[in-house]
Amino acid sequence: MPELPEVEALAHFLREHAVGEQIGRVDVAALSVVKSFDPPISALTGRTVGRVGRVGKYLLLDCDGVILAVHLARAGWLRWSDAVPAAPARPGRGPLALRVHLESGAGFDLTEAGTRKSMAVWAVEDPQDVPRIAALGPDAATIEPDEFAAVLAEAGGKQIKTVLTDQRILAGIGNAYSDEILHRARLSPFAPASGVDAGALHAVLRTVLVEAVGHLVGQDAARLKAQKRLGLAVHARTGLPCPVCGDTVREVSYRDRSMQYCPSCQTGGKILADRRMSKLLK
Structure with a gap:
């Protein structure tokens, strides 16, 4: 399971590769991965990735006020590509759960191995709108x-x-x-x-x-x-x-x-x- 160091490293990677990029569209290949509905995940389309952060094991991408919050769970991962497939991702039984297309042609997939699917994403205006994030204790990296x-x-x-x-x-x-x-x-x-x-x-x-x-x-x-x-x-x-x-x-x-x-x-x-x-x- 990705923990604080890996999620921080992924956040750093996205700061270098995705910040400043405009989101072209978001393909959902596994409907169960999306845990929120207002705003819809489609609200990310056309917005620019401004900041990438982390709280606990959660990855946060702030896209002009709409935040994509990601919990990779036990077997989830983020796979970056400098050229993601242009065709829409189709729902299926494979590991692909969600694909983010950037206007530059680059983007990333959220994938989850195995049959037990517990990875989750939310589109929210405030990370505290995610109940699991609101319930977190102090962050291990900053606790005094x-x-x-x-x-x-x-x-x-x-x-x-x-x-x-x-x-x-x-x-x-x-x-x-x-x-x-x-x-x-x-x-x-x-x-x-x-x-x-x-x-x-x-x-x-x-x-x-x-x-x-x-x-x-x-x-x-x-x-x-x-x-x-x-x-x-x-x-x-x-x-x-x-x-x-x-x-x-x-x-x-x-x-x-x-x-x-x-x-x-x-x-x-x-x-x-x-x-x-x-x-x-x-």
């Missing part, structure tokens, strides 16, 4: 240490992994970067939030995100996913050696996701119970 400490204190006994990934508590961090932050901070993902050194964790969080954004910004949009994987120490590296201590990276699996950690670095050598296997053994 004292505010972060208050967030952890309020979370109480909730597991720190859950706190970092709950968008209503803290916006922008998902499964991958929470694994990386907790590994760098040498914390168990199951540690209670109220027992964590908030100042130390905030410093690690900020460092990991700054490094990730710095690593990804400036990359071509097509290369961002591969570049993200190159920068990860534990996430999606089950069975490989930890780059810090050499211990084997372990995994805790759930029904539709998993998290990775290093026992030596994070849990005092303890192997955490795999939730999926624990259920099978009951």
